[in-house]
Every structure is written in C-alpha cells, then in structure tokens.
Amino acid sequence: MNINIKILAIFSLLACFSCEEEYIEPYPEDGVPPGKIGEVVVSNLPGGAKIEYATPQDEDALLVEAHYTRDDGKEVVTKSSIYKNFITVEGLREIKERQVSLIVVDRSNNKSEPVNVSINPEKAPIDQFYETMELVEDFGGVRLRFDNSNNLSAEILLYSEDDSGNLVYTQSTFVNNDQQNSIAFRGFDVRLQKFAVKVIDRWNNITDTYEEEITPLKESFIPIENFRDIFLTGDQEDAFGWVKTNMWNNTLGGNGFHTAQDEPGHVVAPYTESYHMFTMDLGTTVKLSRFKFWQRQGGWIFRHGNPRLFDLWGIDELPEDSNGSLEGWVKLVDNGEDFKPSGGPEGSNSAEDQAAAAAGEEFDCNVEAPPVRYIRFVNKESWSGGKFMHIMEINFWGQEVEQ
Numbered sequence: 001m002n003i004n005i006k007i008l009a010i011f012s013l014l015a016c017f018s019c020e021e022e023y024i025e026p027y028p029e030d031g032v033p034p035g036k037i038g039e040v041v042v043s044n045l046p047g048g049a050k051i052e053y054a055t056p057q058d059e060d061a062l063l064v065e066a067h068y069t070r071d072d073g074k075e076v077v078t079k080s081s082i083y084k085n086f087i088t089v090e091g092l093r094e095i096k097e098r099q100v101s102l103i104v105v106d107r108s109n110n111k112s113e114p115v116n117v118s119i120n121p122e123k124a125p126i127d128q129f130y131e132t133m134e135l136v137e138d139f140g141g142v143r144l145r146f147d148n149s150n151n152l153s154a155e156i157l158l159y160s161e162d163d164s165g166n167l168v169y170t171q172s173t174f175v176n177n178d179q180q181n182s183i184a185f186r187g188f189d190v191r192l193q194k195f196a197v198k199v200i201d202r203w204n205n206i207t208d209t210y211e212e213e214i215t216p217l218k219e220s221f222i223p224i225e226n227f228r229d230i231f232l233t234g235d236q237e238d239a240f241g242w243v244k245t246n247m248w249n250n251t252l253g254g255n256g257f258h259t260a261q262d263e264p265g266h267v268v269a270p271y272t273e274s275y276h277m278f279t280m281d282l283g284t285t286v287k288l289s290r291f292k293f294w295q296r297q298g299g300w301i302f303r304h305g306n307p308r309l310f311d312l313w314g315i316d317e318l319p320e321d322s323n324g325s326l327e328g329w330v331k332l333v334d335n336g337e338d339f340k341p342s343g344g345p346e347g348s349n350s351a352e353d354q355a356a357a358a359a360g361e362e363f364d365c366n367v368e369a370p371p372v373r374y375i376r377f378v379n380k381e382s383w384s385g386g387k388f389m390h391i392m393e394i395n396f397w398g399q400e401v402e403q
Contacts, residue, residue: 029108034058036112037102046150048089049122051100051117055082060106061125063072067101067114068092070203091203093124125150126201135195136210138367139219139289139398141186142195142212144280151177152201153270158185159209167211184364190218219289222396224248226283230374234268236260236276236388244278247394252297252358256392258305259379268378269325276387277378280394285316285373288332288365288398294357295338296390301349301357302340302383303372303392309381310336312365314372331378338383346383360393371401 035056043050055061065088066078071094080087082104089100098119104112132147144156153176159167171185185195196211227248238244242258257278265274295306312333313326338361342350349357376394379389 018297030060031108031110033110034061034104034106034112036104036115037064038115040102040115040117042117042119044120044122045088046122046128047092047126048121049100049119050086050088051102051119052086053102053115055085056104056112057106058106060108061104062107063105065103065105065111068098068105072204089119091201091205092121093127093205095121095123105379112223124205125208126154126199126205128152130153130199130207130210133199133210135197135210135214137214137217138184139186139217139290141184141188141216142214143182143184143367145182146196148175148177148180154199154201156183157198159198160188163288165194167194167209170241185221188216190216208402217287218399219397220400221287222282222284222398222400224250224395228281228283230279230281230318232279232318232324232376234266235262235278236265237401239388242390244280246281247293247391250393252294252392255320256294256296256390258390259388261305261386261388263388266324268304269327271326271378274387275380276389277376279374279376282373282375282396285371285401286396286398287401288314288369288396289367290362290364290398291333291345291394291396292360292362293391293395294360294393296392297303297357299347300390302353303339303346304384304388305382305388307379307381307389307391308338308383309379311378311380312336312363313376313378314369315374315376316372318374326376330366330369330372332369332372332375333363334366336363360395365398 002305035058037055039054042054063084064080064087066089068089069075070091078089079086100117100119101114102117103114112400128150129146129148129152134145135142156173158171160170162168173183186267192213192215194211194213196209198209199207229244236259239258239260242255244257246255247257259276265276267274295301311331314332315329319328333366341352341356382389
C-alpha cells in the first residue's frame with residue numbers, strides 16, 4: 001500500500017509541473033538591420049503596380065514597406081507581411097514613371113537598406129470608370145450607366161439644376177464591385193434640366209464633371225385596385241388560405257400569399273429546374289420602372305418562405321396557349337436577390353434588418369423593356385433554401401401607356 005501511495009504522489013507531482021504555463025521569452029532586440037529584398041519583378045496595374053520579390057532569410061524580419069509619393073504630393077507607406085512575397089501600390093493617377101522604395105523592417109524596428117524600383121502605372125480605375133459613364137433619362141430622374149470591371153470603390157456625386165439654373169449637389173451613392181452597371185437617381189420634376197456627375201475614390205482622386213441636359217420620365221404608382229389574379233399552366237396554387245389577391249389588399253397584417261412547402265413546383269421553359277411561380281394582371285399596360293414586395297413580417301423576416309432569389313417577367317398580351325412557357329415574355333428583373341443588411345444568421349435580426357423588411361424590398365425593372373400588362377414572378381429560392389414562398393404585398397411604379 002505504501003508503494004501505491006508513493007506512486008500516486010509522484011504522478012501528482014508530475015501533473016502539477018505539466019499544468020504550469022510555458023513561459024515564452026520576448027524576441028530579443030538588437031541593432032542589426034535585416035537583409036534587403038531581391039529578385040524584384042514589377043507588374044504594372046491600373047493606378048499602381050504589384051511588386052514581387054524574394055524576402056531575406058533573417059529570422060526576425062517582420063514586414064516590407066513600400067514608400068512612394070501620390071499625385072497630391074503626399075508621401076505614403078504601404079506595408080506587407082514578410083510571409084507574402086509581394087506588395088501592391090495603389091491610388092496613383094498620373095501615367096508616368098514613379099519610384100518606389102522597398103524596405104525590410106525587423107522585430108526590433110531595424111530597417112534594411114532601401115531597394116529602389118521604377119513602376120509605370122496604367123490608366124487609373126477612376127479614369128477608366130469616368131470614360132464609360134453615360135447619363136440617360138429614367139423614371140423620376142436619371143440613370144448613370146458605367147463599366148466597373150476594375151472593381152473601383154468610389155462615391156458618385158450627383159448635381160442638379162436649382163431655380164437659378166446653377167448646378168448644386170443633390171445626392172450621392174457608392175459603388176464597390178463590378179456587379180452593378182447602372183445607378184438610378186430619382187425625385188426630380190419632369191422637365192428639361194441639367195444634371196452632372198463627379199466621382200471621387202478612396203484616395204481622394206476626383207474626376208472632371210460629366211454634364212447632360214435630360215428630361216426625366218414621368219413615374220406614377222400603379223393602382224392596386226385594378227390588379228387581377230391570373231392562373232397559367234406552371235403556376236403554383238396557394239396554400240393555407242393565403243390567396244394571391246392578399247398581395248394587393250394594402251395591408252401587411254393578416255394573411256398574404258403562400259405556396260406549399262411540400263410541392264416541388266413546375267419546370268417552365270426556358271428554365272430547366274422546377275420553381276414556384278405566380279401570374280397577375282396589372283389591369284393596364286405599363287412601362288415599368290420598379291416594383292416592391294414585402295416579406296412576411298414579425299419573426300419570419302429573412303427566413304422561411306420569404307423570397308431571396310427570383311426573376312420577374314412581363315408581357316403585353318397573353319398567348320392563347322402558352323403551355324406554361326415563357327416564350328414571348330420579357331425579363332424585367334434578372335436574378336433579383338434580397339439582401340439582409342446585417343448579414344447575421346437566421347433568426348438574429350438587427351434594427352436595420354427590421355427596418356429594411358418593414359420598408360419592403362425594391363428592385364429596378366429593365367428600363368429597356370417594352371410596356372407590359374401581365375406579370376410573372378418566379379421564386380428561385382426562398383430564405384429557407386426551398387422553392388415555396390410567401391409574400392405580403394406587391395406594388396409597381398411606371399408610366400401607363402394608352403392603348
């Protein structure tokens with residue numbers, strides 16, 4: 001028994017030592033500068049350059065700094081981890097040769113000898129963006145078309161004509177990816193007037209003023225009293241007593257329109273996958289500008305059957321026998337997607353999420369599309385990941401066309 005007690009005591013002592021935290025000493029400081037970079041390769045880019053290199057073998061090397069001067073005379077330092085073999089220089093606008101000084105910094109803040117590199121930036125993204133801009137008429141305002149294939153992050157400033165004929169700042173918006181190719185600015189009178197646009201990027205590069213004289217198109221709310229239910233081959237029937245006409249009863253309370261979760265939907269050409277869809281009659285022919293739908297509210301927002309991915313189609317006259325096909329229809333909204341402002345998980349809704357759901361999900365219609373009377377909504381995926389859907393209300397805006 002004494003032997004067992006001794007063995008237990010030894011193991012207990014070892015366990016105590018093994019539970020102690022390991023002490024890691026700080027990296028020793030020294031006054032020795034690290035080696036410099038080598039094997040430099042420059043790839044010139046729009047507004048800058050990517051500079052690749054071989055890093056030194058110093059164990060305490062921490063990062064690489066690129067020192068250069070922008071067009072406004074401001075000296076800039078860009079940093080890159082020693083574990084990367086490149087650094088990117090951005091924000092340059094003038095197309096001319098530039099000098100970049102590359103310095104290695106170690107953990108003691110010692111700096112290597114500089115390596116000077118010449119770069120020749122290509123035309124800046126903001127100038128390429130500016131060259132593609134076009135202001136055109138839109139409903140209640142103007143639309144700016146552009147090509148943002150360089151993924152420019154910038155603010156677009158809109159100026160409009162005041163009562164004295166002077167251009168004054170009116171609105172602004174932001175672009176930051178290549179998924180958009182146009183932006184609408186609304187809230188203007190239907191009369192010939194001047195509009196102008198400037199673009200400013202995150203390095204405070206500012207374009208010249210782009211100016212046009214444009215008459216905005218008249219936009220009106222399409223009365224919901226004229227809406228009618230239409231059922232075509234391929235449409236999904238309602239479920240749970242949530243009928244389609246509830247979508248134009250002017251209330252977000254009570255029941256909306258709902259399709260059944262256990263129904264697979266129908267394959268309607270040109271689609272090759274089954275979806276839930278519905279058809280409705282606006283009661284008048286309209287050159288549509290935009291539409292809005294409201295999710296099922298309360299604890300249902302951004303979840304369950306609320307539409308997340310969809311297409312919207314329109315046509316002026318229904319074919320006699322369409323057999324469910326969308327042949328002859330025009331796509332008004334292509335790959336419409338509802339976004340949750342917070343990006344949070346299902347069931348976790350910020351104040352911004354709740355406000356967005358209460359305001360409704362608004363989408364611009366294809367301004368090039370002809371006037372239509374009949375609408376077909378194709379729900380490609382709800383927030384649950386399924387095909388079924390529920391919608392509380394649906395509204396449309398545009399310009400009624402006399403027949």
